[in-house]
Amino acid sequence: MSQDTPSFWSRIPLAFGAFFKTLGDAQFAARYQNDQVGPVSAPPAPAPAAAPVPAPAVQPVTAPLREATPDAALQLLSLLQREARLIDFTQENLAGYADADIGAAARVVHEGCSKVLREHFTIEPVRGEAEGSRVTLAEGFDAAAVRLTGNVVGKAPFNGTLSHRGWRATAVRLPKLAEAHDAKVLAPAEVEL
Numbered sequence: 001m002s003q004d005t006p007s008f009w010s011r012i013p014l015a016f017g018a019f020f021k022t023l024g025d026a027q028f029a030a031r032y033q034n035d036q037v038g039p040v041s042a043p044p045a046p047a048p049a050a051a052p053v054p055a056p057a058v059q060p061v062t063a064p065l066r067e068a069t070p071d072a073a074l075q076l077l078s079l080l081q082r083e084a085r086l087i088d089f090t091q092e093n094l095a096g097y098a099d100a101d102i103g104a105a106a107r108v109v110h111e112g113c114s115k116v117l118r119e120h121f122t123i124e125p126v127r128g129e130a131e132g133s134r135v136t137l138a139e140g141f142d143a144a145a146v147r148l149t150g151n152v153v154g155k156a157p158f159n160g161t162l163s164h165r166g167w168r169a170t171a172v173r174l175p176k177l178a179e180a181h182d183a184k185v186l187a188p189a190e191v192e193l
Contacts (some may be wrong), residue, residue, distance in 0.1 A: 074183040079120065081187045120173050126166030135162050135164025141172055 080086040089109045094102055117123060126145050129135055137146060139156035145166065148158065177183060 064081045078186045079116045083116050084109045122171035126168050
């Protein structure tokens with residue numbers, strides 16, 4: 001191996017660097033696509049004939065990712081804190097409490113969380129069948145709404161047992177936020193005078 005040819009192990013970080021540079025720099029990607037990246041010292045040797053490779057499975061086209069704004073999530077967390085003291089409950093070290101005390105606190109958290117969900121969301125099951133019933137998923141089923149578990153082999157139609165009906169929000173009724181409202185303040189500090 002000559003000194004001009006990098007070893008396999010030294011090419012690994014180079015490959016990762018080129019990969020991320022291609023993702024982050026459109027001009028670099030265009031130069032790479034047009035074979036204008038880096039100096040070419042010698043023409044590449046002809047590649048040996050490769051064995052035929054089966055055609056790859058067709059990958060579904062994914063929609064571009066959209067950035068989620070945290071305000072709605074912070075607002076929901078704030079509502080769960082106000083009505084159910086959820087953050088207080090999860091931040092508390094429960095090691096020193098008896099199970100009965102934890103159960104009593106969990107009941108308050110459960111009731112408050114239920115109230116928030118009822119007031120601000122309309123939630124319905126994804127599937128109408130009873131849990132434990134047999135279901136058939138036809139070809140083209142909504143994979144975002146139904147997750148297959150267990151021994152998943154082959155392709156649809158799939159026959160299985162409904163272990164969870166799933167949940168879907170059909171309406172959201174969060175309060176409007178004032179422009180100056182800081183959604184990061186989930187619960188203001190309280191000072192008793």
